[in-house]
Amino acid sequence: MSSIVAIVGRPNVGKSTLFNRLIKRREAIVDSVSGVTRDRHYGKSEWNGKEFSVIDTGGYIVGSDDIFEGEIRKQVQLAIDEADIILFVVDVEQGITPMDDAVAKILRQVKKPLFMAVNKVDNAMRAADAVEFYNLGLGDYHTISSVNGSGTGELLDALVEEIPEPVEDEETDNELPRFAVVGRPNAGKSSLINALIGEERNIVTNIAGTTRDTIDTKYNRFGFEFNLVDTAGIRKKSKVKEDLEFYSVMRAVRAIEHCDVAIVVIDATRGFEGQDEKIFWLAEKNRKGIVVLVNKWDLIEKETNTMRDFERQIRKKIEPFTDVPIVFISALTKQRIFKAIETAVDVFENRKRKIQTSKLNETMLDIVQNFPPPAIKGKFVKIKYCMQLPTHTPQFAFFANLPQYIRDPYKRFVENKLREHYDFTGVPISIYFRQK
Ligand code: GDP
Ligand code: GDP
Numbered sequence: 001m002s003s004i005v006a007i008v009g010r011p012n013v014g015k016s017t018l019f020n021r022l023i024k025r026r027e028a029i030v031d032s033v034s035g036v037t038r039d040r041h042y043g044k045s046e047w048n049g050k051e052f053s054v055i056d057t058g059g060y061i062v063g064s065d066d067i068f069e070g071e072i073r074k075q076v077q078l079a080i081d082e083a084d085i086i087l088f089v090v091d092v093e094q095g096i097t098p099m100d101d102a103v104a105k106i107l108r109q110v111k112k113p114l115f116m117a118v119n120k121v122d123n124a125m126r127a128a129d130a131v132e133f134y135n136l137g138l139g140d141y142h143t144i145s146s147v148n149g150s151g152t153g154e155l156l157d158a159l160v161e162e163i164p165e166p167v168e169d170e171e172t173d174n175e176l177p178r179f180a181v182v183g184r185p186n187a188g189k190s191s192l193i194n195a196l197i198g199e200e201r202n203i204v205t206n207i208a209g210t211t212r213d214t215i216d217t218k219y220n221r222f223g224f225e226f227n228l229v230d231t232a233g234i235r236k237k238s239k240v241k242e243d244l245e246f247y248s249v250m251r252a253v254r255a256i257e258h259c260d261v262a263i264v265v266i267d268a269t270r271g272f273e274g275q276d277e278k279i280f281w282l283a284e285k286n287r288k289g290i291v292v293l294v295n296k297w298d299l300i301e302k303e304t305n306t307m308r309d310f311e312r313q314i315r316k317k318i319e320p321f322t323d324v325p326i327v328f329i330s331a332l333t334k335q336r337i338f339k340a341i342e343t344a345v346d347v348f349e350n351r352k353r354k355i356q357t358s359k360l361n362e363t364m365l366d367i368v369q370n371f372p373p374p375a376i377k378g379k380f381v382k383i384k385y386c387m388q389l390p391t392h393t394p395q396f397a398f399f400a401n402l403p404q405y406i407r408d409p410y411k412r413f414v415e416n417k418l419r420e421h422y423d424f425t426g427v428p429i430s431i432y433f434r435q436k
Contacts, residue, residue: 002044002257003052003163004250006083008076008107010099011058013091014119017146019043019056022156042253042282047156050163053253055083069102076106082250085113085162088138092120092129096136104136113162116141117155122148176218177348180229180259182252182283184275187265188295191331196221196341197228224345229258252279260351261289261344261426268296268328272314284321287393287428289347291325293340298330320412323419324426347426353394355422357387360396363421368398368414376405384436394429399436406433 007015023043041056057075079086088107090100107114118130121143130143142158144151181189197219218227256262262283266276272292283290292314300306307328315322325343329336364386373381381402389395398414400406411431418429 003084004055004082004253004257005045005052005085005087005159006055006057006079007087007089008057008079008103009089010072010097010103013089013094014146015056015058015089016041018087018089018117018119018144018152019054021146021149021152022054042249042278044285047160050160050165052085052160052163053257055079055250055253069099072099073102073106076103078250080106080110080112082254083112085159086110086115087159088114088116089119090116090133090136090141092118092126092133092143095129095132100136104138108137113159114138115155115159117151118143119146121145121151176225176227177261177345178227178229178259179261179263179344180255181263181265182255182279183265183295184267184273184279187267187276188331189265192263192265192293192295192329192337192340193228195331195334195337221341224341226341226345229255249275249278249282252282256283256286256288259288261291261347263291263293263340263344265293265295266314268294268300268310271310272317277317280318284428287430289344289351289426290428291327291340291344291347291426294326294328295331297328297335298333321428323424343426350424351393351427353422353424353427355388360386360388364398364414364417367417371413373400373406373410376402379405381405383433389432394424394427395432396429397432397434399434401436403433403435 007019009015019041022045041058043054045052045054057079086107088103090096116133116136116138118133118141121127121130122145127143130141133141142151142155144155146152181193183189197217218225256279262279264276264280264283266272280290280292294310294314300310310328311326314326315324318324325347327336327340327343329340331337365383368383368386372383375381379402381400383398383400386396386398389397396414396418411433414431415429418424418431
């Protein structure tokens with residue numbers, strides 16, 4: 001799992017500009033399949049070979065111009081609770097404002113790695129103005145310009161020092177599936193977990209104040225063995241905090257990063273809406289397996305096509321990644337609970353699927369040679385060979401003479417063909433075209 005960096009600070013200091021700069025390069029590489037940035041406030045970044053998640057906390061505050069100080073304070077506190085590293089942004093143009101003071105006051109108590117970035121230092125002259133920020137009592141700072149990028153490299157050098165080296169064997173093959181139950185508040189996550197694991201839930205594990213750690217608890221239910229990823233947040237279950245979208249997103253981020261398969265619970269009476277979509281794409285972006293559970297199905301008045309129509313609506317919203325199982329359940333009556341777990345186990349298996357190179361070429365070469373990518377400027381693109389990469393999640397390389405001419409629609413075509421021939425239901429696939 002990767003560390004979570006939370007960007008905090010009052011409105012207009014440049015948090016979202018910095019956020020975009022941090023995630024842009026990677027988004028361009030990784031997200032070319034879906035082609036869209038699904039969440040403007042959460043993304044993955046990488047520096048010096050270390051991967052981390054970035055959250056722009058400001059993005060979750062609505063009406064950010066005349067925002068109450070109390071609201072900011074709440075956001076900062078949540079960021080402190082849930083993130084691993086805090087990046088506090090201030091603005092050299094404005095200097096220290098009372099709101100900066102208020103945030104700094106909270107941050108002075110923080111035990112986690114904290115970086116202060118004095119932003120909008122676009123030129124050397126402004127660097128001298130930054131010294132006033134020593135008065136915030138947070139120690140040293142980095143001067144940066146989020147607009148032109150200066151200073152951000154040094155900031156990142158220092159920041160990734162705080163991120164542990166990636167552990168090679170974090171996901172080994174013989175481990176049990178790790179499921180995370182995620183979804184918006186009141187979707188029925190706790191009810192589902194209760195239905196799944198019964199009374200054992202009440203066994204309280206000592207969480208000893210380390211919010212970084214999630215707890216994997218092992219269960220054996222309905223003949224399946226699995227770990228349920230439980231974050232401190234789920235156990236605390238404080239409804240007040242949870243009502244903030246920011247909090248549920250944070251919680252989902254943490255749980256998703258620890259899991260193999262994200263069980264995305266939605267409330268049938270509300271449909272698949274913005275926050276559900278965000279959580280769905282969070283899991284996709286992290287290349288996790290996904291099962292969508294439409295909960296509270298007992299509350300829906302059903303006619304002949306109710307389920308089919310409901311399912312269609314969801315699939316429309318998750319295009320182009322539509323090869324995802326959708327199960328209609330009731331945590332209350334326990335309808336299809338077994339099916340839900342069975343499906344999650346299937347997705348776990350699909351995510352581990354490895355296709356032999358010879359088999360893969362047998363199926364895929366015929367297809368790509370019969371339906372080659374369109375010629376560009378009179379040049380023909382020929383794909384000669386393909387293989388599955390030795391990664392934890394399904395990733396494929398196709399070797400071609402002119403890989404730079406291959407566009408997203410063709411990539412999608414190849415992905416669909418792969419999915420037709422091999423069962424990758426519920427699993428994001430990455431496809432790369434490389435020079436042969
Ligand atoms: P947020 O509310 O903290 O997310 O702030 P934004 O990222 O929306 O930026 C607020 C304003 O500051 C925008 O007009 C940005 O273009 C501007 N801004 C952000 N970073 C810089 C910078 O490094 N230098 C200058 N001169 N302006 C910046
Ligand atoms: P969470 O916030 O996602 O953990 O949601 P909860 O499990 O606390 O459920 C929120 C509310 O929905 C509670 O009042 C539950 O009793 C109710 N609920 C959960 N699942 C179902 C279901 O399948 N059917 C019905 N009718 N109510 C449910």
